[in-house]
Amino acid sequence: MSLPAAAQAPRGRRLATITAVRELGVYRVITVDDKDAPAPAPGQFAMLAAAERWGGGEDERPFLARAFSVARHERGASQFLLEDVGPGTARLCELDVGERLWLAGPFGRPFTAPEGRRRAILAGGGVGIAPLAILQDALEAGGVETVVLLGFRDGARVPGAELLRGAQLASDDGSAGHHGFVTELLERELARDGEAAVYACGPAGMLEAIRALCERTAVPAQLALESGMACGFGACYGCVVPTRDGGYLRVCVEGPVIDAALLERVEEHAGAHA
Amino acid sequence: MSVEFCGLRLAHPIINGSGTFDAIAALQAFGEGLGEAFPFSAYVSKTITLRPRAGNPPPRLWETSAGMINSIGLPNKGLERYIAEDLPLIAGFRTDPAAGAEPLEVPVLTNVMGSTADELAELVEACDAQERVAAIELNVSCPNVATGLDIGADPAELERVLAAVRPRTPKPLIVKLTPNAADVPACALGAEAGGADAVSLVNTLRAAALAPEGPPRLWLGGGTGGLSGPAIRPVALAQVTAVAASVEIPVVGMGGVQSAVHARQLLDAGASLVAVGTENFRDPAVGTRIAAGLS
Numbered sequence: 001m002s003l004p005a006a007a008q009a010p011r012g013r014r015l016a017t018i019t020a021v022r023e024l025g026v027y028r029v030i031t032v033d034d035k036d037a038p039a040p041a042p043g044q045f046a047m048l049a050a051a052e053r054w055g056g057g058e059d060e061r062p063f064l065a066r067a068f069s070v071a072r073h074e075r076g077a078s079q080f081l082l083e084d085v086g087p088g089t090a091r092l093c094e095l096d097v098g099e100r101l102w103l104a105g106p107f108g109r110p111f112t113a114p115e116g117r118r119r120a121i122l123a124g125g126g127v128g129i130a131p132l133a134i135l136q137d138a139l140e141a142g143g144v145e146t147v148v149l150l151g152f153r154d155g156a157r158v159p160g161a162e163l164l165r166g167a168q169l170a171s172d173d174g175s176a177g178h179h180g181f182v183t184e185l186l187e188r189e190l191a192r193d194g195e196a197a198v199y200a201c202g203p204a205g206m207l208e209a210i211r212a213l214c215e216r217t218a219v220p221a222q223l224a225l226e227s228g229m230a231c232g233f234g235a236c237y238g239c240v241v242p243t244r245d246g247g248y249l250r251v252c253v254e255g256p257v258i259d260a261a262l263l264e265r266v267e268e269h270a271g272a273h274a
Numbered sequence: 275m276s277v278e279f280c281g282l283r284l285a286h287p288i289i290n291g292s293g294t295f296d297a298i299a300a301l302q303a304f305g306e307g308l309g310e311a312f313p314f315s316a317y318v319s320k321t322i323t324l325r326p327r328a329g330n331p332p333p334r335l336w337e338t339s340a341g342m343i344n345s346i347g348l349p350n351k352g353l354e355r356y357i358a359e360d361l362p363l364i365a366g367f368r369t370d371p372a373a374g375a376e377p378l379e380v381p382v383l384t385n386v387m388g389s390t391a392d393e394l395a396e397l398v399e400a401c402d403a404q405e406r407v408a409a410i411e412l413n414v415s416c417p418n419v420a421t422g423l424d425i426g427a428d429p430a431e432l433e434r435v436l437a438a439v440r441p442r443t444p445k446p447l448i449v450k451l452t453p454n455a456a457d458v459p460a461c462a463l464g465a466e467a468g469g470a471d472a473v474s475l476v477n478t479l480r481a482a483a484l485a486p487e488g489p490p491r492l493w494l495g496g497g498t499g500g501l502s503g504p505a506i507r508p509v510a511l512a513q514v515t516a517v518a519a520s521v522e523i524p525v526v527g528m529g530g531v532q533s534a535v536h537a538r539q540l541l542d543a544g545a546s547l548v549a550v551g552t553e554n555f556r557d558p559a560v561g562t563r564i565a566a567g568l569s
Contacts, residue, residue: 008305011313012559049556060339063503065556104558107303228335230342231555234299237346238335247328248349253299267332 001142003113003135006106007038009233013065013104015051018097019077025159027127028082028093034103035076042135043224043257045069046105047232048080050091054102062088064230066274069131069201069256070106071163081130081163086274107232108256111135111222113144114197118220120144122164123186123210125151125202131224131257132201133163147189147196151182151206183209190217200224200260208266221260227251228274241267275375275569277315279524279547280446280471282408284315285369285378286565288537291528291551292318292385292411292450293346297364300558311370313561318383318549319356319364321413324393326352330496336483341503341530342552343481345496348387348413353400356384365406370562374569381408383448389419391438402443409446412439412470415454415477426477427455429464436468448526451475451517453506458513459520466521474526474549475517476510478502503552504530511543518544532560534567541568 020031040046047065054062066088072079084093095101111131114120120139122132129150139146148167152158155175161167169177170185178185183206190196194217200210201224214221229239232252240248241255244264249255275286290313297317301308329349336343350356367380384407388394394412401407414426414435423431432449440447449465451458453476462473478500483493492498510529518525527545530552531537537548553560 009303011304011308011311012563013557055340061337063340064337064342102557228333228337230335230344230552231558233303233558234296235294235558236335236344236555237293237296237329237349238344240329240332240334240349242331248332250299253302 001113001144003111003138004039004041006044006108006110007040009105009107010037013047013102015100016103017100018095021097024162026083026156027160029071029079029163030082030095031077031079032101032103033077037106039073040070040078040106041110042138043069043110043131044106044108045232045256046078046080046103046107048092049102050095051100051102054091057087057091059087062091065102065104065232066092067229067232069224071130071133072137073134081127081160083127089274104232108252109254111199111257113139113142115220118195118197119193120146121149121186121189121196121198122146123149123182123198123200125182125206126153126157127160128202128224128226129160129163130201132199135199136164149182149185149189151202152176181209182206183213186210187213190219194219198222204266204268211260211263211266214260222257223260223266224257225251225255276378277546280409282316282381282446283378284547286315286373286375286568287541287547288314288561288565288568289316289526289547289549290314290318290554290561291549292413293320294551294554296320297367298360301363304558309367311372312367312380313370313559314380315369315378315565316381316383317364317367318411319385320350321348321385321387322350322353322356322397323348323387324353324397326350326355332495333493334495336493336499338483338501338505341501341505343483343494343499343501344478345494345499347496353397357400357404361404361406373562373565375565382406383409383411385411385413385450387413387416389416391420391435394435395439395442398439398447399442402445407445409448410443411448411450411474413450415450415452426452426461429457429460432461432464433468436465436470440469446471448472448474450477452477453509453513454480459516462517462521466523470523472524472526473517473521474528476506476513476529479506479509502530504532506530507536511539514540514545515543531564534564537564537568
């Protein structure tokens with residue numbers, strides 16, 4: 001099977017209406033009507049900003065739009081997973097059904113299907129699980145065997161796992177599933193059957209542990225990176241991460257999904273606006 | 275609504291600020307149709323240097339009150355590859371019909387930076403030889419490594435550098451002025467005396483941010499950076515007004531422009547063209563929207 005190619009974005013940002021809001025612990029899942037845009041491919045993202053009162057929060061922020069992976073796409077509506085961690089996400093978390101936001105995208109390079117007959121292991125943590133949901137939808141529709149491993153910091157975040165189906169859980173505080181890191185679950189899975197392709201998204205520390213594990217076990221891995229970015233379409237050069245060859249790649253256009261082999265290591269997220 | 279600028283006929287007065295719109299990445303993100311619906315009447319390239327530059331280590335961005343600081347460090351593939359690989363892809367665009375003006379071809383204004391007059395002259399000569407380069411913008415917001423003087427902040431140094439570069443091309447030379455100078459109109463006059471065909475301002479304002487956590491330290495990988503966005507709009511208005519009142523050559527005004535109202539203010543202040551920068555990041559089609567609002 002193959003996964004959809006990257007969709008190209010409409011040329012401008014557009015006003016889109018929120019049609020549903022669901023709370024999963026501390027997370028909010030918003031559904032945004034976006035019928036006139038092409039369907040995003042798994043791993044692509046959008047830039048979001050509230051239509052009203054974007055600015056005027058803490059430190060007279062936010063100003064820039066915020067990047068969010070599309071968590072799911074059904075019938076012309078995209079879902080996004082939000083967690084209030086700064087002035088931008090705080091404002092977006094205030095929005096309710098019927099309110100509008102500015103949306104630009106879909107942007108970026110998506111996931112590609114596993115080669116040969118490898119099964120897919122989806123490993124994620126925290127708010128970073130979002131792109132794994134739309135990926136699970138596409139892989140399972142294509143008949144690929146998938147295993148889902150999700151890690152969360154605490155019991156208030158564990159409900160995020162409902163975004164995906166059939167996840168094995170790990171939690172830092174032992175409130176659900178394995179008491180420890182999701183990488184320990186991944187190590188166990190790879191030991192059981194290494195004929196797999198790993199798809200990962202989550203905090204930098206988790207991604208680095210997954211990258212190192214996959215390098216050690218010679219398992220192909222695709223990482224969906226996060227970085228603070230101003231534009232999302234390759235203009236600002238602000239979202240770069242260092243690559244193994246000594247250069248930099250733009251997370252927005254060369255990513256956000258990259259082959260883990262491109263990186264020497266996954267650095268802490270370079271962006272500070274949240 | 276077409277305007278004449280340094281002998282070029284442009285569909286409307288809205289262009290982009292250098293380094294705020296990457297046309298090649300945009301073609302990938304928005305599709306080839308962008309080439310027939312370009313949001314600017316002229317396309318200003320990122321700064322090109324003689325040799326490739328990787329740019330500054332991250333973090334490169336900091337969001338401020340009503341703006342942002344960037345410390346990108348002018349990453350680019352260098353003159354040779356710019357001419358061979360990029361120039362063919364960014365030439366021949368046409369303006370977006372939705373701008374409300376008769377669509378015209380979008381000329382390429384190549385922005386270059388050198389750290390000596392000789393380097394700048396070499397860059398200008400190479401651009402002169404390229405039919406696809408309609409005009410050249412000089413980024414002089416950097417020290418002259420030969421003299422130690424900040425080229426763009428010293429009127430006499432600016433005049434000397436321009437006088438050395440001017441004979442290398444008959445194409446329009448636009449000098450991008452830095453706002454980080456004691457007397458910006460004097461710098462504009464220096465550029466004019468050295469033979470510049472136009473000046474553009476304002477570049478970003480030097481700024482710093484501290485790390486959000488831990489012991490106090492500068493946040494940006496490059497140390498300081500440049501502030502842009504609506505936070506600097508009143509500064510831009512003051513500097514554009516002062517410069518336009520000082521020089522005879524045309525002025526490209528920019529700094530925090532987000533709407534046709536803001537663009538109109540800079541035009542009224544004496545600018546011939548208005549460049550949009552940071553707002554492109556928030557709305558990739560804002561150039562067309564502003565041009566339509568002016569028509």
